[in-house]
Ligand code: SF4
Ligand code: SF4
């Protein structure tokens with residue numbers, strides 16, 4: 001049977017090293033299968049997070065050959081075998097052990113976002129075309145690969161000032177919902193720091209659900225922030241609305 005070498009990060013918060021494992025490769029195998037083979041036959045203490053092995057739970061995120069990916073959706077036969085396949089934990093989050101990172105910061109960001117709030121006296125009737133727009137954002141599996149690749153978090157570690165692409169997707173799903181009545185543009189501007197995003201589109205490139213994060217979520221949200229806070233006519237009309245008796 002053909003063999004592949006996996007170069008896997010082993011260690012914890014205080015550091016670690018890359019360890020090479022030789023793994024037999026069967027047809028149809030994915031990187032998560034190879035990690036399970038290492039656990040079963042060579043390193044039972046290798047820490048790997050996974051749940052569904054079907055690309056739906058978002059747990060098995062890691063960096064394979066330097067690219068953020070779901071290990072359960074990355075086929076071994078899609079990777080060059082002439083050199084070791086590197087498998088590292090997501091760089092943007094603190095390491096707990098081996099390939100498992102602490103992603104709890106994301107849940108703190110999520111808690112800051114006001115949930116769906118219907119407009120008062122709303123008529124519960126929606127057009128399919130309005131729902132099609134938000135449906136895309138509901139496909140998110142919270143794998144946090146987009147957060148991992150975003151340079152604002154990955155290289156500049158601006159977690160206190162920035163929410164990250166996953167949460168722009170969540171806010172877009174709420175802001176563009178035809179029945180929602182809450183404005184989250186102030187939150188986007190001040191708390192989630194959408195202005196720090198410079199539309200590099202790296203997040204869109206790694207999304208396993210093919211959500212067009214930049215074009216369909218971030219850019220329309222940036223336009224709403226500009227309308228609400230930097231367009232003088234918009235600003236005046238809001239002020240008049242507020243001061244109206
Ligand atoms: S487009 Fe914005 S959110 Fe996406 S990776 Fe680039 S800077 Fe980050
Ligand atoms: S938007 Fe895509 S890449 Fe980001 S967390 Fe959701 S599914 Fe993952």
Ligand code: FES
Nearest residue numbers: 053057058060072
């Ligand atoms: S194990 Fe669920 S997405 Fe990979």
